[in-house]
Amino acid sequence: MKSIQVAIISDIHGNLTALEHVLADICQKGIHQIYCLGDLVDFAPWGDEVISLFKQRGIPCLLGNHDERIAFDYPVVPLTHHDAVETANRDIAIAFSKRTISPENKLWLSNLPFELSLTFKVEGIFKRVLLVHATPASNEEYLFEEDDKGTVLSELARRGMDVLVMGHTHHSYIQQFSEALLVNCGSVGRSKEADRKATYTILTISADSIMAEIQKVEYPIHAVADAIYNSEIPDFYADFLLKS
Template identity: 35%
Template sequence: MMKIAFISDVHSNLEALESVLEDIKKENVDKIFCLGDLVGYGPSPNEVIEKIKKENIISVMGNYDDAVGFEKTSCGCSYNSGRETEVGDESLSWTIKVTSKDNKEFLKNLPKKLSLEIEGVKILLVHGSPLNHLLEYVKPSTEPERLKLIAGTVEEDIIVNGHTHLVMAKHLYGKTILNPGSVGRTKDGKSGATYLILEIDKGAFSYKFRFVEYDVKKTIEKIVKVGLPIEHATVLALGSTFNMGPSKNNKNDLGIFKV
């Protein structure tokens, strides 16, 4: 039997990552994997990357990892026009500026997908979707026909993805799609962090989602100190995004299955 933890979308939030890792230790897992987006939005990109390295956590590449590693002008995110776009661009620019050369190299070399086979269960890890590794949002509201197409493109039994910051479990067309939500910037409506534990035993698997509280105030204080847009702090406090308005410039679910 193997017990695996999946984390995603840490987004430079060291306090959230450390709290989640502490919770994972209590769960006695055998291995930890990450679905990408180690950086962006938050105040501690280098510290988060160094922690991921130190803990030997294998990660696939997220769109923010790609944008920061290759110093791109856009993260490819689905922002609303106006202030939300400005805030995202400011965050990306700041993160590129402060992230070390060595850590950018680390981000650049992350794989865009990873396929595992554990105890007879095949698992695909990807940030977005099998059809668009970095950018596609597979949400609870995604149309059934799109989900059918996604499920039909893979041979794996389980797809574990991130990107949406929303906890999700879908079982369809003989496949299971799981999203652990977000460690560093949850959008599930409650301030904190979420992750996923998958337990596999001889072809059968069960899963559960974990919610973890962390020192949100400390992270918010860091955001203010380094000069990142205050909207990022508001998202952490609310546990969800909100309508940022026009530009300021005026220019624990459970499941048990058998493969």
């Protein structure tokens, strides 16, 4: 039976090393379609290089909330789930991105779409996939596995979508409902899962189904942590990566 495979990545957060290892893994699997759900910047030293790689590779990408803040120089608003220590370190890390990402790359970020709707035709059957950074309503809303999905499922049914793929939470999951398949593809560069491995998703689309698989990729995480320690980004973000 014919099928189409698509790789979906998200939440790079300036971690060029993790991104390169994930792209190599996707290439090794022979997958040629790649989409990114955004948040290319902040928390590792290579935000500018990550953006340049996306531009060079021509990988379609969405506007994550971190990308939007850098592109339009929006103020940093404290988050209720961050304590005082993380809030202070977050301010410093985002200021680093604002200072070091080039005007050309900020302009490129500012033109990224909020969402992408993909329609695949497989053996005469149409399958529709909606890609968002966080939810269809906001690129800042958190939708965890345990959260109620009623509103999102109603929106997907209204729009005739078979699958929703999102990121933002840095926690991957797959949930099949009668209305649609929901997938969080996890984070490439700043996973909050216990193993801290770079995480992405493969969709396999056929005429009778859409299957999702979470992929985990090892990368030299200690080298990335050392680069953060040796940069102007707070040590907080290196310590986080090493808490595996």
